[in-house]
Amino acid sequence: MEQKELLEKLNKFTRRELTEDEVYIFTVTLCDNEIDRDNECFSRKSLEEMAEKFIGVTGIFDHDPKGGNQTARLFCTEVVDEDRVNSVGEKYAYLKGYAYMVRTSSNADLISEIDGGIKKEVSVSCSAERQICSICGEDRRVRACRHVKGRKYDGQKCFVTLDGISDAYEWSFVAVPAQVCAGVTKKSMETESDIQNTEERPEQEVQSENVQEKRTELEGKIRRALMLKDSEHKAAELFENVKDMLELSELEELGKNLAVGKMPKNFTADNSAYMMRGL
Numbered sequence: 001m002e003q004k005e006l007l008e009k010l011n012k013f014t015r016r017e018l019t020e021d022e023v024y025i026f027t028v029t030l031c032d033n034e035i036d037r038d039n040e041c042f043s044r045k046s047l048e049e050m051a052e053k054f055i056g057v058t059g060i061f062d063h064d065p066k067g068g069n070q071t072a073r074l075f076c077t078e079v080v081d082e083d084r085v086n087s088v089g090e091k092y093a094y095l096k097g098y099a100y101m102v103r104t105s106s107n108a109d110l111i112s113e114i115d116g117g118i119k120k121e122v123s124v125s126c127s128a129e130r131q132i133c134s135i136c137g138e139d140r141r142v143r144a145c146r147h148v149k150g151r152k153y154d155g156q157k158c159f160v161t162l163d164g165i166s167d168a169y170e171w172s173f174v175a176v177p178a179q180v181c182a183g184v185t186k187k188s189m190e191t192e193s194d195i196q197n198t199e200e201r202p203e204q205e206v207q208s209e210n211v212q213e214k215r216t217e218l219e220g221k222i223r224r225a226l227m228l229k230d231s232e233h234k235a236a237e238l239f240e241n242v243k244d245m246l247e248l249s250e251l252e253e254l255g256k257n258l259a260v261g262k263m264p265k266n267f268t269a270d271n272s273a274y275m276m277r278g279l
């Protein structure tokens with residue numbers, strides 16, 4: 001896409017018209033349809049859905065709650081098909097995003113880092129209505145099945161396809177392992193662990209792993225929501241200190257409140273986990 005065309009699209013999102021010198025435009029690979037290290041993948045259709053939903057969405061550059069909040073905005077997206085197949089034999093496709101930042105003295109270093117290719121790994125957080133098991137076809141958001149992602153069943157590795165993207169929350173350059181929102185944080189970097197175990201696990205073990213997964217997801221979701229709301233990251237920092245003291249139900253409640261845009265009223269840097277319990 002030409003610079004002029006990009007600027008035109010970008011200026012639909014700004015209060016006043018910005019010139020080429022005032023903005024920094026860069027592209028990111030948001031996600032693809034390859035099976036990732038969590039043994040999950042997006043369907044081609046979900047990439048299309050995300051392309052639409054991610055326009056205008058803010059990205060975070062710094063997951064460190066102690067760092068300043070630096071953000072960029074996606075103003076254009078497209079699904080790009082490549083002339084090769086992914087590991088399950090489907091045509092490889094990825095979601096490309098065009099993002100901008102307004103150049104300031106405080107983000108000059110960050111811009112050089114992006115230019116230099118240092119900050120590369122991107123994760124997206126969105127919610128998928130369906131999470132389909134590749135072995136039995138069960139939608140795991142409706143009912144957990146007994147298959148374990150990454151394990152092999154009759155020589156077929158179990159993975160989960162994410163489908164029906166209902167919301168796109170944010171995207172970020174990853175500095176901490178992130179698991180987010182309604183079960184989905186996807187990274188564009190690929191690594192694979194191949195677990196060669198075909199045994200089915202006892203129900204209890206499946207349940208306790210599900211609880212841990214859920215906690216991790218919720219914690220990521222809350223951390224990001226707090227970082228977006230408070231540019232000094234005080235709330236996010238506090239959350240890091242107290243999250244282990246919260247019950248799963250309390251995390252769920254907090255996540256729900258943040259998702260509808262409510263900043264919990266008791267959530268300030270002076271508070272402790274005990275006050276959060278009263279939310």
Ligand SMILES: [Zn+2]
Nearest residue numbers: 133136145147
């Ligand atoms: Zn299954």
